Amino acid sequence: MTNDAGPEKIICPSLRFYKKAGEAVRRLLDEKDLIDRRGKPYSDDTFLCLPLTEDPDDETIRKIEEYVRETADRYGISPDPGAPERIVQTGPDAFEARPEELTVEKILGYSPAYEMIGDIAVIDGKDAENAAGIAEAILRVHPAIRTVLLSEGPVKGEFRTRDLRFIAGIEKTETLHKEYGCRYNIDLGKAYFTQRLSTERARILSLIRKGDFVVDMFAGVGPYSILIAKRAGPETVIANDKNPDAVRLLKQNIEENRVRNIIPLEEDAKDLGERYAGKADHVLMNLPHNACDFLDTAVTIAKPGGVIHYYAMTEEHDLFDGSVELIRKAAARQGREIEVLGKRAVRSYAPHQYNICLDVKIL
Template sequence: MKKDCIKVSKQKGEPVRRLLLELELLDNSAKINSDPGYLYLPLTRIPDDTELELLNENESIELSEADFEEHEGIPRIEDLLENVPHFEIVGDIVLIESDVPEPEKVADAIMTIKPNVKTVLAAISPVEGEFRTRRFKTIAGENRTWTTHKEYGCRYHVDLEKAYFTPRLATERARIVKQINEGETVVDMFAGVGPYSIPIAKNSPAKKVIAIDKNPFAVEFLRKNIELNSVEDIEAIEGDANIEAEKFAAVADHVIMNLPHNAHQFLDAAIKLCAPQATIHYYDITPDDDLFEGAVELIGKAAENAGRSIEIIQERVVRSYAPHQYNVCIEVKVL
C-alpha cells in the first residue's frame, strides 16, 4: 500500500523515528521501509509547518511517498471501531469526551492498540472555575487523574483534575521556544504546570523565565517539574498576574498570555511587563467572522492607555476549538 512518509538517511533515522512517535505521526500499522541509504517512515498524516521545522532541526528529512507492508496481527483502531472518536493522550492516560457512544467499547479499543495506556477518562465537565480545571470519570483501567507526560524532551507531573493541561498545543509551545533569543527575559503569565516555561528554560538561550499562576496546585506541580527537568533560571510564583505585574514592570522581552477566553482581562498588566520592543504572545478563542480584528483592537487599546503602541508581528489560527470558533495566537511588538 502507498503511504505518505518521511525519507531520512539511515544514520539519522532513529532520532527522527522517536520524534515521530512523540508527535503521534508514525503509523505503526505499516512496516518501516528502507533502501541501501535511506529509511522510509510511514505517517499517520502530513506534519504541519511547525512539526516539519522540528523534524528538520537536527536531521535533513524529505516528505515522500512509498509502498509499505502492513504489520500482521497489529490492529488499528479503525479495525476495532466503526466510528473513531477524538481522544487525547496525556502520559499514560487517554481522555475522551463524555458523550462518546459506548465509552467502554471505545476504551477497550484504545487500550488494545495502545498497551502503554493505563487509564481512560471521560470529561464530565467543561473547563470551568477560576483555575480552569475539568472533572473526569474513569471508564477503564486505573482510577486516577495524575500522570507524567513527556513532550519534546521535557517531562511534566500533572493531575488533570487539579491543573489544566492539553497535549494539543505541543507544536505551538515548540514554536514559541524558537523565538526566544539569547539573554531575553520571558514572563509566562498563566504558567500552569510549566509546558511553556520549562522548555523555554531548557531549550532556549533565555536569561530568565518568570512563571506565574494563581492555582496553588498548578504551582506545586510547576515547582516539581522544574526539579524533574533539572532547569534553572525559572522563578515560580503563586499569584494573580495582574498584581504580580507590578513587581516586574518593564522586565519582559516576551510575555506569554495563554489564557483563552480571559486573557483580555490581563492586557493592562501585560503591557506593564513589557520592556521596549517586547513581544506579547496573546491567545484567544474567537469566532470565524472575527478571528483577529477584535482582539488586536483590545491589545492596541491597552497599549494606548499606557502611552505605547503596537506593531503586529503575526496572526495565526492555532487549532479549531468548537464549531465556528478558533484558538488563535496574535503576536505583537510593544513599542
C-alpha cells in the same frame, strides 16, 4: 530517496528531515493526519524518512523547516551537511509494509475524540454516550494506558480545572507525562493540562532566543516554561499561576527536569506588572477564555520590541481581528503601538469556535 529493505513495500509520498526534530515534526503531521500508517518509517544516523498520505502543503513544509532549523541550531550542526539548502525533502519513496494494526477506530467503526496524557486517556464529553465502549477499545489497543476518564465539561473557574469522571482501569487522576525530553507530574483533577498543545509549545520554543527574559503569566504545571528553560537557554523564565495545586506540581516539575533558570510564583497575574515592567522579551498568555482581562499587565511587562503570545477562543466569523483590536487598545492606553507578527488557529475547540494565538510585538 529510496529504501530497498523489506520483502513487501508500499509506494507513497514521503518526508525526509533531520531526525533530532522527529518528535515535533511527527506531532505536526499527526495533527494534520498526514502520516501513512501502512508503511514503516526508516532512518540512518542523521535522517528520518516518514511515509505520508499526501504531500504536505507549503505552510506545513514551512513549519517543518522552522522546527528542523531550530533543532539543528540547538545542536550546533548543519541539518544536512551534503545539501544544507535542502533541510526537508519530499517525494515518492518505498517503505516496508506494516502488518495490519488493530485501532480504536477499527474496533468502534468510527473515530472518537480522546487524548492520552501519560498513562491516562481522557475522552471528550461529546462522546459521553458510549464512554464505556470507547474506554474498552482504548485499553485494548493501548497497553500503556492504565486509566480512562471522561471530560464532563469545559475548563472552568479561576484555577482552570475541569470535571472528570472515572470510566475504566485504575481510578486515579495523577500521571507522569513525557514531552520533548521533559517530564511533567500532572494531576488532571487539580490542574489543567492538554497534550493537544504540544505542537504549539514547540512552535513557541522555536521563537525564544538564548538570553531572553520570558514571563509565563499562566504557567500551570509548567509545559511551556520548563520546555523553554530547558531547551532555549533563556536568562530567566518567570512561571506564574494562581492555582496552588498547579504551582506545587510546577515546583516538583522544575526539580524533576533539573532546570535552575525558572522562578515559580503563585500570584494573581495582574500583580506581575509592577515587578517586571518593561523586562520581558516574551510574554505568554495561555489563558484563552479570559486572557483579554490581563492585557494591560502584559503590555506593561513587555519591553520595547517584546512579543506577547496571546491565546483566545474566537468565533469562525471573527478569528483574529477582534483580538488584534483588544491588544491594540491595551497598548494605546500606555502610549504604545503594536506590530502583528503572526496569526494562528491552534485547534478547533467547538463547532465554529477556535483556539487562536496571536504573536504581537509591543513597540
